[in-house]
Amino acid sequence: MLDKEEERSKLLEEIEDLIERKRYAQLRDLLLPLEAADIAALCQDMKEDTIPLVFRLLPKELAAEVFVELDSDQQELLIRGFSNAELKEVLDELYLDDTVDIVEEMPAGVVKRILQHSDPETRKSINEVLKYPEDSAGSIMTTEFVDLLATMTVEDALKRIRRTAQDKETINICYVIDEGRHLLGVLSIRTLLLAEEDDVIGDIMEQHYIAVQTLDDQEVVARTLSKYDFLALPVVDKENRLVGIVTVDDAMDVLQEEVTEDIEKMAAILPSDKPYLKTGILETFRSRIPWLLLLMVSATFTGQIISGFENALAAVTVLTAYIPMLMDTGGNCGSQASVSVIRGISLGEIEFSDLIQVIWKEVRVALVCGVALAVCNFAKLMLVDRLLFNNPSVTVTVAAVICLTMVCTVLCAKLVGCTLPMLAKKVGFDPAVMASPFITTIVDAISLLIYFRIATLLLNV
Amino acid sequence: MLDKEEERSKLLEEIEDLIERKRYAQLRDLLLPLEAADIAALCQDMKEDTIPLVFRLLPKELAAEVFVELDSDQQELLIRGFSNAELKEVLDELYLDDTVDIVEEMPAGVVKRILQHSDPETRKSINEVLKYPEDSAGSIMTTEFVDLLATMTVEDALKRIRRTAQDKETINICYVIDEGRHLLGVLSIRTLLLAEEDDVIGDIMEQHYIAVQTLDDQEVVARTLSKYDFLALPVVDKENRLVGIVTVDDAMDVLQEEVTEDIEKMAAILPSDKPYLKTGILETFRSRIPWLLLLMVSATFTGQIISGFENALAAVTVLTAYIPMLMDTGGNCGSQASVSVIRGISLGEIEFSDLIQVIWKEVRVALVCGVALAVCNFAKLMLVDRLLFNNPSVTVTVAAVICLTMVCTVLCAKLVGCTLPMLAKKVGFDPAVMASPFITTIVDAISLLIYFRIATLLLNV
Numbered sequence: 001m002l003d004k005e006e007e008r009s010k011l012l013e014e015i016e017d018l019i020e021r022k023r024y025a026q027l028r029d030l031l032l033p034l035e036a037a038d039i040a041a042l043c044q045d046m047k048e049d050t051i052p053l054v055f056r057l058l059p060k061e062l063a064a065e066v067f068v069e070l071d072s073d074q075q076e077l078l079i080r081g082f083s084n085a086e087l088k089e090v091l092d093e094l095y096l097d098d099t100v101d102i103v104e105e106m107p108a109g110v111v112k113r114i115l116q117h118s119d120p121e122t123r124k125s126i127n128e129v130l131k132y133p134e135d136s137a138g139s140i141m142t143t144e145f146v147d148l149l150a151t152m153t154v155e156d157a158l159k160r161i162r163r164t165a166q167d168k169e170t171i172n173i174c175y176v177i178d179e180g181r182h183l184l185g186v187l188s189i190r191t192l193l194l195a196e197e198d199d200v201i202g203d204i205m206e207q208h209y210i211a212v213q214t215l216d217d218q219e220v221v222a223r224t225l226s227k228y229d230f231l232a233l234p235v236v237d238k239e240n241r242l243v244g245i246v247t248v249d250d251a252m253d254v255l256q257e258e259v260t261e262d263i264e265k266m267a268a269i270l271p272s273d274k275p276y277l278k279t280g281i282l283e284t285f286r287s288r289i290p291w292l293l294l295l296m297v298s299a300t301f302t303g304q305i306i307s308g309f310e311n312a313l314a315a316v317t318v319l320t321a322y323i324p325m326l327m328d329t330g331g332n333c334g335s336q337a338s339v340s341v342i343r344g345i346s347l348g349e350i351e352f353s354d355l356i357q358v359i360w361k362e363v364r365v366a367l368v369c370g371v372a373l374a375v376c377n378f379a380k381l382m383l384v385d386r387l388l389f390n391n392p393s394v395t396v397t398v399a400a401v402i403c404l405t406m407v408c409t410v411l412c413a414k415l416v417g418c419t420l421p422m423l424a425k426k427v428g429f430d431p432a433v434m435a436s437p438f439i440t441t442i443v444d445a446i447s448l449l450i451y452f453r454i455a456t457l458l459l460n461v
Numbered sequence: 462m463l464d465k466e467e468e469r470s471k472l473l474e475e476i477e478d479l480i481e482r483k484r485y486a487q488l489r490d491l492l493l494p495l496e497a498a499d500i501a502a503l504c505q506d507m508k509e510d511t512i513p514l515v516f517r518l519l520p521k522e523l524a525a526e527v528f529v530e531l532d533s534d535q536q537e538l539l540i541r542g543f544s545n546a547e548l549k550e551v552l553d554e555l556y557l558d559d560t561v562d563i564v565e566e567m568p569a570g571v572v573k574r575i576l577q578h579s580d581p582e583t584r585k586s587i588n589e590v591l592k593y594p595e596d597s598a599g600s601i602m603t604t605e606f607v608d609l610l611a612t613m614t615v616e617d618a619l620k621r622i623r624r625t626a627q628d629k630e631t632i633n634i635c636y637v638i639d640e641g642r643h644l645l646g647v648l649s650i651r652t653l654l655l656a657e658e659d660d661v662i663g664d665i666m667e668q669h670y671i672a673v674q675t676l677d678d679q680e681v682v683a684r685t686l687s688k689y690d691f692l693a694l695p696v697v698d699k700e701n702r703l704v705g706i707v708t709v710d711d712a713m714d715v716l717q718e719e720v721t722e723d724i725e726k727m728a729a730i731l732p733s734d735k736p737y738l739k740t741g742i743l744e745t746f747r748s749r750i751p752w753l754l755l756l757m758v759s760a761t762f763t764g765q766i767i768s769g770f771e772n773a774l775a776a777v778t779v780l781t782a783y784i785p786m787l788m789d790t791g792g793n794c795g796s797q798a799s800v801s802v803i804r805g806i807s808l809g810e811i812e813f814s815d816l817i818q819v820i821w822k823e824v825r826v827a828l829v830c831g832v833a834l835a836v837c838n839f840a841k842l843m844l845v846d847r848l849l850f851n852n853p854s855v856t857v858t859v860a861a862v863i864c865l866t867m868v869c870t871v872l873c874a875k876l877v878g879c880t881l882p883m884l885a886k887k888v889g890f891d892p893a894v895m896a897s898p899f900i901t902t903i904v905d906a907i908s909l910l911i912y913f914r915i916a917t918l919l920l921n922v
Contacts, residue, residue, distance in 0.1 A: 005812055035689050037689050037690075158654070162654055165654060171650070171651050172633045172650070189654075190626050193626060194623060207494075208493070208494040208495070226713045227498050228496055229710035231633070231692065249690035252687045252712075253687075255716070255717070256687070263723075263804050264800070267796050267797050267799075267896075267897065268793055268796070269797050269800070269801065275808075276801050276805040276819075277818060277822070281829065285833075288797050288826070288830060289833055291793070292790060292794065292834060293833075293834065293837060295793055297837075299785055300786065300841070300845075303783055303785060304782075306782040306785070307852075313781060318768075320771070321765075322764055323785070325760035325764055327785060327788070328901060329756065331898075333749075335728050335897065335898070336728050336753075338728075339724060339727070340725070340728070340730065340737050343721055343737075344738070347736075353466060354738060357738065358737075358738070361738070361742065365746055368746045372754075373750075373753060373757060376754060376757070376758075377757065380758065391768075435728075436728065437793045440789060440792070444785050448785075
């Protein structure tokens with residue numbers, strides 16, 4: 001595990017040194033004990049022209065594993081440098097779902113070359129998987145699974161597994177089908193090993209299986225896999241014919257991607273699937289500017305409210321100084337509520353039918369929070385702002401206006417914060433968008449309206 | 462998969478109806494095809510007194526699986542209702558890591574009863590795992606793995622696996638040790654099945670393995686597992702003796718928990734590990750109030766800045782109306798940058814050595830965003846605020862002040878947003894805390910200072 005930065009940069013220096021001195025055998029020995037993911041990470045920091053060299057030093061199985069872990073621009077670079085024979089060798093070692101991932105990222109010319117040098121059966125499977133929409137179960141599945149007939153004996157099954165295991169993504173779970181490829185059940189390798197040689201597969205298989213459909217969303221697939229602690233999920237078509245499986249490692253990647261997307265949406269960023277440092281300036285700009293513009297324009301309302309109360313503010317200028325504090329606290333309260341609810345929704349803990357329960361909870365939390373904040377604030381206004389900073393315009397009435405506004409703002413903020421994500425979900429929008437920035441803009445306007453209303457009532461301005 | 466709410470409530474009604482009419486055989490047939498996780502989810506919504514009844518209807522293996530998936534209060538309820546024989550039966554079916562999880566959640570009296578009715582070996586293992594600190598690899602590992610001696614033949618190994626498989630959490634990966642229990646290598650069941658019967662384990666095992674130490678953080682363990690696409694990771698002590706394994710399903714749960722924690726921290730909530738609806742009002746209050754208080758008090762500085770420029774604001778009152786817009790946009794820009802960087806850090810894409818690269822990127826993005834926002838804002842000020850709303854106080858100079866402030870604020874916000882999380886990480890703080898609310902408070906003050914400075918210069922107030 002090369003997590004530590006220093007360790008990695010030391011290793012990098014060593015590699016560069018060995019390349020310079022052409023000690024290739026020594027370099028190979030240095031790389032061999034490493035995991036593919038670590039070698040790929042090292043390649044990120046190497047000079048571009050040394051990567052093909054390092055790649056050719058590795059035994060072909062490890063080389064293929066490293067290849068899968070590389071960035072798509074480095075993969076492209078390597079493919080362009082490969083001879084036809086080399087390309088074929090690498091492609092033969094790859095699992096189908098990895099090949100498809102690579103094909104999806106490459107420019108047309110490279111894709112054509114890849115398809116030309118895949119064997120006809122792989123080519124057919126690649127095209128099969130490619131036709132499923134992005135983010136569907138079909139697009140992340142692999143077709144390299146172990147299928148067994150229900151009529152086989154355990155002995156037959158084990159023979160079949162031994163014969164084909166080399167090319168399968170996993171043998172830990174096997175899938176039982178009939179002659180028409182309809183999925184009948186699943187069978188773990190453990191059950192197989194514990195069974196008698198002449199047991200029939202159809203008798204020992206688990207008949208209550210869970211399967212997803214090719215067009216199901218990849219997030220649903222990943223959540224299902226994680227919920228039931230499975231190692232793989234079968235993917236079936238509309239006629240319940242088995243077409244592929246999704247394995248747990250791919251599901252983990254999907255969950256990570258989806259979480260990143262959610263977090264980005266919560267921060268008013270349009271999601272992108274590239275790592276931060278690999279995204280260009282214009283791309284980052286494009287993912288950030290739409291929400292900034294929209295939120296900037298919506299802040300106009302807040303400005304209008306302030307303009308409307310210009311005279312009141314001119315009469316009691318001290319009120320202006322507390323606008324940011326009230327708006328920020330409202331925004332923070334709202335985002336606490338909305339983020340809790342958004343996360344609860346995406347983990348499946350909260351459903352629309354819980355709306356009343358959620359609102360009731362947030363109302364009570366808001367009252368406790370609001371009163372606590374108001375009391376602290378009142379003390380601070382009287383002791384610090386009035387006495388310490390000697391500001392005579394902070395009267396008890398002004399403090400009362402600010403603290404009353406605080407309680408009302410917190411209550412509204414929590415209510416808006418918890419309700420909007422649930423309503424969004426209900427009408428089919430993405431709840432994650434209803435997070436801090438959006439809530440803040442709404443709560444800003446609400447808190448100002450409350451502030452000026454209470455000020456008008458108590459201060460007669 | 463019972464994801465759809467309507468489906469579930471229909472099933473619930475059916476169950477309650479069958480219980481009322483005492484059709485227990487029919488109820489059992491209804492439940493049998495369901496997955497354990499689904500039955501547990503149904504139990505959440507059942508009347509408390511029907512859960513033990515449902516539980517006793519299930520075959521003991523499925524019952525134990527359901528038991529693991531239940532909430533801890535329901536588990537406690539069930540345990541209190543169990544006879545000693547029933548408790549022993551359930552405990553015998555549980556995997557060790559699940560038993561430990563349950564023991565950790567139960568009150569002392571229940572723990573004592575559980576330990577009394579576990580067999581002596583399990584009791585020893587439970588106590589073993591319990592002594593590791595919370596969130597460490599040791600605390601989430603299981604001790605029920607397949608260990609093989611390097612000197613065994615494949616035939617011996619398969620025999621051993623067949624004999625012990627029933628009690629092992631996984632047999633997909635086996636661990637090769639010497640007589641002193643030191644870890645020598647790992648071996649997949651696939652390699653075992655493909656090997657010849659008289660091959661020696663030590664010759665066919667993978668010697669380059671990755672292991673974690675008992676005290677490593679659970680997040681490190683989960684990220685390692687996910688990075689290398691493993692199904693399980695061996696856990697060793699300081700002398701490299703194998704003490705347990707962490708399986709991929711537990712790693713997935715850890716990743717989900719850690720993400721929830723990060724998201725909560727980003728929204729200024731102290732993390733809790735309970736689901737939203739299960740957390741009490743006071744508990745929610747306690748997790749939210751500290752940051753609210755802190756941020757409220759820090760907003761004092763913003764107030765002070767406004768007070769300091771009270772005269773300028775009184776002279777050009779129109780400036781007040783644009784404070785919220787400038788502060789919000791600054792806050793949004795800052796949180797976009799900080800959240801991108803925080804996520805990059807937690808995915809391992811960004812390290813401290815990338816600081817200059819990150820800053821350089823954010824500076825350029827900030828300039829493009831700032832200019833774009835300023836141009837749109839200028840147009841809006843002139844066309845909407847001045848012409849449409851007929852507000853003569855929005856002069857070209859005022860608009861220039863606002864738009865110049867916009868560019869400077871966006872630049873500062875992005876800089877603060879991207880730098881703080883990286884500095885926090887460097888000095889050992891949690892970068893996730895440096896997200897929106899915290900950044901907003903800082904950026905508020907900065908944007909006001911810039912606003913008033915530029916206003917003083919251009920408007921001579």
